[in-house]
Amino acid sequence: MNSRRASVLLMAVNFSLLGTIAYVIYVMKVGPNIVAGPTKTRVVTNTVTQIAVRKINATNLLAALANRPLNWRALESTNYVVYIENLRNFGCPEETVQDIIITDIAKLYARRRAQLRTQLHPYKFWQTADPIRGTPTAPPELQRQLRELDKEQRQLVRDLLGVDFRAEIARYWNEEASAERDYSFLPPAKQGAAQSITERYDEVEQEVYWRSRGLLLNADQEELKQLQRQRRAELSAILSPEELDEYDLRHSDTANTMRTQLAGFQPTEEEFRKIFRLQRGFEENFDQAFDSRDDAAMALKTAAQREAQEALNQEVRKVLGPERFAEYQRAQDTDYRALLQLGERFELSPEVANKVYSVKQGAEQYKLQVESNPNLTEEQRNQAVAALARETERWVAATMGDPVFKAYQKTGGQWLGNLPVVDESAVPPPPPQPTGTTLPYDINLLPPELKNFLLNPPVFPPPVKR
Structure with missing residues (x-):
């Protein structure tokens, strides 16, 4: 205050x-x-x-x-x-x-x-x-x-x-009393002790951040991890395993990060609990600090994290089901979050963000198919991509309205400017998904012209041999 x-x-x-x-x-x-x-x-x-x-x-x-x-x-x-x-x-x-x-x-x-x-020295307006x-x-x-x-x-x-x-x-x-909100899940006899431990370690961790001056070194990160382990040991001494799990759902770094990343997903309590358990297990496997100067160690860690992340995604997919998993992945996309933020600023329905995001995915997927089609000449490829870009931009602008669309072009709509640019080095797209599986976007949300364009693409003549 x-x-x-x-x-x-x-x-x-x-x-x-x-x-x-x-x-x-x-x-x-x-x-x-x-x-x-x-x-x-x-x-x-x-x-x-x-x-x-x-x-x-x-x-x-x-x-x-x-x-x-x-x-x-x-x-x-x-x-x-x-x-x-x-x-x-x-x-x-x-x-x-x-x-x-x-x-x-x-x-x-x-x-x-x-x-x-x-x-303190007297205030000086030129002081940085x-x-x-x-x-x-x-x-x-x-x-x-x-x-x-x-x-x-x-x-x-x-x-x-x-x-x-x-x-x-x-x-x-x-203002809401945070202590009542954050510790009410505990028996009254334990609330004060848990709050005291939390505040004491929060203050010590804050000292580490202040001392680092915004530049956390490996030693600082290891010190923070050690403090987290000590905090957990003290909490484990006064809380039952079930109470400690409830504490982690409210106070852990994992839970706090999830609440930020899943803002557009709006998980239910059951979904949040299930994802939290999986995410916490993933993070515990990479709790050890690595020397960033050791290229070999960092390469191994990066590869292991990539494989573990893929395994984590598969487990989350099993927990949520295909449809909710697609929404879960969408919520973590920075492009989608930019659309949500824009919608909040201009008080738009979330459906506008969902539709524009689906159009974006569909347009980019089709563009990749055109770019990697070996049967197209450079001119045919450029014409197809340009037509796609024009139709997509026209639909997005009409859906958002003029003032919102202009703001979107400056904040999160850079993909519209990249859409007409052909990438000659594009790799072929993955094979089509089997019938009955979830597409990476909802084709029914696309405008009729674009939906028909994607479902019935024009047949281009083979390139002229010269």
């Missing part, structure tokens, strides 16, 4: 507290016979003591009230533990207690962050940006200290109030 949003939040909370202050003073005036609640004994570490206790005041609230005017200072304390107990003894609602204390702590840490940021953070580079030690303050503040709120600072702040911005 940036400083401006934090300032607005603190101002809003402060205004809300004015009513609470008035209420407490009113209670103090009309109900002087207040019985103090039981005193709680807390063990406070040195770190928390330095922050939670700025100056020790009198802790006997009734004695303080007997010798002071009835005002807010009689209730407030610079010792957070005493401050909280005073508020509760007055019957202040727990939610309001949390608002008061969290706001006070936030202001305290805001001052400490401002103090640290004085180490950091390639990772996009802002003028701050000293790494300062960045570390600021992150430590964030952790310290969060831990202090948890120790004093038993709540998570980020989750409480998110409530003011109508």
Whole structure:
């Protein structure tokens, strides 16, 4: 959260507290016979003591009230533990207690962050940006200290109030509490421990990325893999195998990558689980780091990965069936994702992207057949490809509409410009698929003219011998 949003939040909370202050003073005036609640004994570490206790005041609230005017200072304390107990003894609602204390702590840490940021040099408009953070580079030690303050503040709120600072702040911005979403599948007794392990290793991994400055070397990659193994070992100690599988479905790199790559596929929960198990097995087989300077080792790894990827695709095909597998492969094509993105930008139906993609596949397949036909002269080949390109572009433009088509030509429609260019070195296409199998594209989605052109291609005369 940036400083401006934090300032607005603190101002809003402060205004809300004015009513609470008035209420407490009113209670103090009309109900002087207040019985103090039981005193709680807390063990406070040195770190928390330095922050939670700025100056020790009198802790006997009734004695303080007997010798002071009835005002807010009689209730407030610079010792957070005493401050909280005073508020509760007055019957202040727990939610309001949390608002008061969290706001006070936030202001305290805001001052400490401002103090640290004085180490930054004055802003210079000609100073270049950091390639990772996009802002003028701050000293790494300062960045570390600021992150430590964030952790310290969060831990202090948890120790004093038993709540998570980020989750409480998110409530003011109508943001979903990620902890409830990401760990609700676990028993309540295990949620906090799993979240703590996850956040601790996330922070250590982030340190590796910061240190790499955007250039991960083999040693960095191996360190990240080692951290992942350590994280998993700690999680395995507190979670059952079934719970660990559920955790991986929500938090693992494999699952996060799949959610990005399969955006256009929209898998069901069952499909996602099945593909995840296959994909995770594939990745575990290539978990070891390779020396990129060893050409022979890299060649072996590349060949092994290619074979394993083909085997993985066959397994996914068995799981999904031919039709859904074709959609699965389509979703991973960057050309198709560009069509989906364009459709979202112009609020088009996904069917437009599906139809244009099918036309693209059909046109490129037919072009390959023309290019590799040995019975065509160069002129015949050029004429056939040019006719195909004209008809395809006309249909795509009519389907998308003028403004969308112009944007598509600049963003993801480069294939239309390549369509009329004949590749003389094209290899012959693979043999036709047997009847009844799924074509690489849905021919029924093609425009009638192009569909007829592909199903009934013109018969070209044999080349003239010269």
